[in-house]
Amino acid sequence: MNKFSKLSILTIAFAVMTACSGGKQPNVELIQDMMESPAFKAQEFDPNAPQHRAMRVPPEHTIPVGYHKPYAFATDYEGAIKNPNPLVNDFSPEVLVTGQKYYGIQCAVCHGDKADGNTAVAPKMLLKPPALTSEKIRGWTDGQIYHVIVMGQGLMGPYASHLPKEEWRWAVVNYIRHLQKETK
Numbered sequence: 001m002n003k004f005s006k007l008s009i010l011t012i013a014f015a016v017m018t019a020c021s022g023g024k025q026p027n028v029e030l031i032q033d034m035m036e037s038p039a040f041k042a043q044e045f046d047p048n049a050p051q052h053r054a055m056r057v058p059p060e061h062t063i064p065v066g067y068h069k070p071y072a073f074a075t076d077y078e079g080a081i082k083n084p085n086p087l088v089n090d091f092s093p094e095v096l097v098t099g100q101k102y103y104g105i106q107c108a109v110c111h112g113d114k115a116d117g118n119t120a121v122a123p124k125m126l127l128k129p130p131a132l133t134s135e136k137i138r139g140w141t142d143g144q145i146y147h148v149i150v151m152g153q154g155l156m157g158p159y160a161s162h163l164p165k166e167e168w169r170w171a172v173v174n175y176i177r178h179l180q181k182e183t184k
């Protein structure tokens with residue numbers, strides 16, 4: 001192929017490509033296979049759909065991939081008390097390291113590194129974050145501590161979105177149990 005024919009192919013290709021775009025007319029589709037997908041786009045008109053919206057409301061209880069399961073005991077405290085800890089009595093290094101990590105990030109600032117309520121912020125707070133090594137919390141079930149993590153309590157907000165994985169929350173519960181044992 002000489003220089004001239006290369007140039008003319010490029011010129012023709014350029015003319016074909018530019019001729020179809022930019023104007024008010026729709027593009028000329030030379031090869032139409034797969035140019036127009038039969039699938040509806042999100043905002044498209046669908047003659048068969050309710051209210052003709054192609055975009056459908058997901059079925060009830062749909063959970064996006066990667067999101068945690070909804071908490072079953074949000075309004076059922078009796079159920080929350082009995083909610084079993086899948087990591088019960090698991091004080092293996094893996095669980096404690098995970099628990100320590102997330103307790104340290106999310107809870108220690110208010111409840112203290114040793115969960116004794118001894119923190120720099122406490123004196124400045126109207127309601128002091130209580131110790132989690134108290135007789136009261138020792139007497140709670142794991143499910144009750146889990147419930148406060150997910151739902152919050154009184155002035156303490158919920159930490160469900162801070163700890164999206166259930167196993168992180170239970171690991172925090174186990175880490176609190178570990179701190180309770182350490183201070184007995």
Ligand code: HEC
Pocket residue numbers: 103106107108109110111127128129130131132134136137145148149153154155156159172
């Ligand atoms: C911003 C400060 C703050 C953070 C962070 C925080 N808490 Fe609290 N927490 C409080 C306060 C204040 C209370 C008391 C709330 C009330 O009863 O009105 C409380 C109460 C609790 C209770 C109930 C204690 C009792 O005696 O009734 C538990 C259990 C608890 N928190 C666990 C946690 C865990 C686990 C985390 C980390 C995921 C956490 N908290 C993070 C401030 C905090």
